[in-house]
Amino acid sequence: MRAFFVRGSLPERVEITIIGGGVNGVALARECAQSHKSVLLLEKDDFGSGTTSRCSRIVQGGLRCLESGEIGMLRESLRGREALLREQSHLVHPLDFIIATDARSRYSTLETRTALWLYRRLGRVPRTSAEGEIESLRRSLDVSQRWALYPFQEAQCEFPERLVADWLLDACATGVIARNHAEVRAIQTSEGRVQGVLVRDGITGEDSYVATEWVINAAGPWTDVVREMADLATSSRLVSGVRSSHLMLRRFSGAPTGGLLVHSPDGRPLTLFPWNGMLQVGSTGVLHRGDLSLAEPTVEEIAYLLGSAASLFPKARITADDMVFSYAGVRPLAYRKRKSELEPDLDVAASRYVVHNHADEGALGMLSMFGGTLTTAASLARKTALIMGLQSRRQAGAPVDTEDKSKMESTLQQWASTVHLATGIPQASAEAVARWHGRYAMSVIQAARHDPVLRTVIVDGQPQIVAQAVEAVVYEHAVTLGDILLRRVPIALSQEWNEYRTAQAAARIAPALGWNEHRTGKEIEAFEKERSQFLFKPKDLRRAGVAA
Template sequence: MQPDLQIPQNVDLLIIGGGINGAGIARDAAGRGLSVLLVEKDDLASHTSSASTKLIHGGLRYLEYGEFRLVRESLKERERLWRMAPHIIWPLRFVLPQTQSPRPAWMVRTGLFLYDHIGGRKDLPATETVSLTDAPQGEGLSDRKGKAFVYSDCWVEDARLVALNAMDAAQNGATVLTRTKFEGAKRSGSEWTAELSDAGGTHTVTARAIVNTAGPWVSEVIGTIAQAKPKGQVRLIKGSHIIVPRLYPGDHAYMLQNPDRRIVFAIPYEREFTLIGTTDVPCADLPDKAAISEDEVGYLLDTANRYFDRQTTREDIVWTYSGIRPLFDDQAKNASAVTRDYVLDLDRGGADAGGDAPLLNVFGGKITTFRRLAEHAMDELDLPGAGGKWTAGKPFPGGDFADFDSYLAKLVARYPGVDTTLLRRMARAYGTRTETILGDATTAADLGEDLGGGLHVAEIDYLVAKEWARTADDILWRRSKLGLHVPDGTADRLTAYLNRTATTG
């Protein structure tokens, strides 16, 4: 059932890395009429882009470091992306208690005033001040004295956003290959000759330009490209999160300020849990799969226990995840102060580099600014024959509706025999593509075998055919977070099903 994708021999643009930046550039470039090949050595969003704090936000704390351009651009993207993907992006109110703040209230309020006004906010509610003693936002906190500021940002299903970009790219003609590794390239006049490898062997591809969005591996990829001349270098910072049973009532999140001036978020997660993160830990090496350390666990637990009535221990942790952020090295001493802005490093070659084919290396960036990064990348490359900008306001697959609750009501009316809880989960994941999966089903039984937790065969087949899913982890932890909800044995049953259908075609 895995699509039989042929590796093209010649393309305009070869993109290395299937995270948010690579998928975003592939979407943009394919929509401009260019032939595009995106290769990812693992699964889409299998590293940094599925390990974020899952926010579409301006980055309030970046104001403290003078990152005004980045914050403004991010805030302008915030509502735009919400409108483009209302199934996987939605508003979230954040409570910022002043009870343990190392920053004076006037400073925080000034920052929030800027946050409300420099990014063109239209539909999200403005900041308000509440009394923790009286307001529902104080419930669950260990100290309800004093006040808190309440402001707006948005939540995003990060790995799904990557998949939707890749889907849109493919619908515009791009070839997206997972489990395909870039081995190296060299310039040959005005084009690149690149070597790729997958389970079927090695392959040669020529391209007019290469974009290196390998994330934490950006420098490693540069090392495989003959005569590449990067102007910058990457700085690796690990961020980790823990998931615990729900710590407080309500659908709001908290921004918790620590004595070291770092902030940690506590966010409602998958209905039953609270997500706590993130950390900022410099990495001396690059593990294939990042993992949380005991020190990070202790730091996040200490933060939560400082603020909430319900005390949490290591035994309460139901899941952890970590990612390595490939930040541009701006020589900042403090890991938290390293710029989150993106840097595009264009190498146009020349006679001494074997030709004039461009190489664009992408450093840094945040999930909120991926669309603008893609536009800027296309401006830098300036490839002949490319069309103009088109992505602003264009809905992502499944995002062609205005209001989630209204769309869900439509689904419930159309499928009265299917449980509303299942319809809500699927609508949040797939938007209007839910109807493609459900088809003419009148009950959940029509969707095929339930492998556990409402994961039916029809949904699995869709993910394999349309979203490049191949393994149980792809489905349970990236295309969804069903891994937190399914019973024991589901992963094994899912693996057996995927193996069986791959063999039978």
């Protein structure tokens, strides 16, 4: 099995090189491969480890676009939402939301009801009553405010890391060559067009030059860093990095069972919804001026999110002790210079995606694409491919029925039961495989069927099995323990995770991957460092002044 884990040499020439392995870059790789082009996808860290894994995890239909009158973007977001619900139903599911407004709201009852009616009408989103949830929230919310509650429906992708893994598998199945932990060091141009890229393998240290006709910069918040490698004729910035911080709380009595959207007194939107056994609260939006790789919430951001949740639910008596962890991601918004100062203007229009052609800057064949959300990644990929002269071969599917969530659950449980009877793999483990691997689940099941090592659970008390970790390395390009436990089989995102579980997971995964004791120890050390930087919690929040 070890032969599968050898990193081969990069090709000498490809037609298209994509720099950046987040959801936008992987979506574009999948799109280009459909046109039978040779594609190289490069990511300096791991696929989905940047902004994608640090997003809100809500598949937004674009409701906020109504505020700015961007009906076209609203329609596009709704179509993207519907496509994800249809094509990735094991990862993306409907989530009932409630908008809560009080006397301080900027919008009247008529304006709110009209916006939700238009949203449902344009997106064929079913009406949801959520009467039980509404009454429960009325009892739990701050009773000093007169709340008006309006139900609507969004969707949730709890683990966008798995969405990237699925799309990566699709891309590689159609010929894409993908390489993570591979940093582009230079983009060569000559006579006004791109010629190739110099790549350093972060695992082997080997440098390679790959000739290419197209270089697509899909590096997200690192867009300007990559752009500067081409030594273009202009030095104008493209991106402003905006840090969005999210807080995870332990669930409390009266916590929302669906999503809740409110506006804080200063007008900023705030969302609360269940995620992975916790309650997620988010988000902030402040300019990020530090190292993009080390983005973490500030104490002030944590205080704002914690205080907002506490004021909404005073009966819960939320304090800093209820915080499990927080994380922050940097969103790439279009840089726009204000007339009076050099600070970027972060108005709502800047949240749209951008495709920038560098042909007039001395780099014909180079494009930079950034921005958007999970719902617009596929459409951004199609538009970028069209600019490159490629025709989309993907067909629109039939409308998806999002009203009966129990139907999907029943099908999944029936499949898991059948697998258990046929293979002896515990039903809970079979169900866990199906939830995260979808149409690729049988590959994992077949590997585990006759191998007791691969059928072992990765950690006690959770159903995921070692075969999923092997699948991650053999087919999904995972290299490190962090790649496996944070993104391919992301069980380390749970609130119960600790150093003991890390050691247990590594001890069970290592024999299947051929890791020796030295390699295993190094992987554990690197994993703990990566997880603590990602899932951030100050050591003493109360001493830092954070108390609700």
